[in-house]
Amino acid sequence: APAAPAVQEESYTSEIHGRVTSRFRGRWAGGENDQDLYQYVALDVGNPLSDPVTLHVMIRAAEDIDGNVGRQGHYPFDSIDDTYTDNVNFRFYYGYVDVHEAGPFDSVRAGRQMMDETPISLYFDGVRAETPEYSELASLKVGAYGGSPVHLYESSPSGDALFGGFLQARPWQGARARLDY
Secondary structure: OOOOOOOOOOOOOOOEEEEEEEEEEEEEEOOEEEEEEEEEEEEEEOOOOOOOEEEEEEEEEEEEOOOOOOOOOOOOOOOHHHHOOOOEEEEEEEEEEEEEEEOOEEEEEEEEEEEOOOOOOEEEEEEEEEOOOEHHHOOEEEEEEEEEEOOOOOOOOOOOOEEEEEEEEOOOOOOOEEEEO
């Protein structure tokens, strides 16, 4: 009997890069002390040059080891983390998915993200989409974004929203002009 043809299985491997950082802060003065431990995790999954989808995440955990949280009166080592009732708190700095070459768009990003290309830095939970640069039209690029602003130290951003769009051109080599609304 003839041998059955070999079935070739597709395997997918993705690049995973990241870092884990631990930081201890100990302070002592005038009989008072404070010890805090910070853990940061940043993770990038996929290669934006070859993978159609990539993922990016950064989180932080902070622990007040000595338990000096919620103190009343003067305390020389007060920090924003000491205003919480628990010794441990978390921050979700960013977490977004990028879809590369999605239909008419060069990129679509969804999730918690920062935009530094705008006149002021935007930090929001939402979506943004950008076209590729059209070289025949002074490298014109068009994009839109929208979502809810992020307030790391505010409990309720209810009712807040941001939306915008932009036109960008490169009229000559080394120059870039951008108009955001």
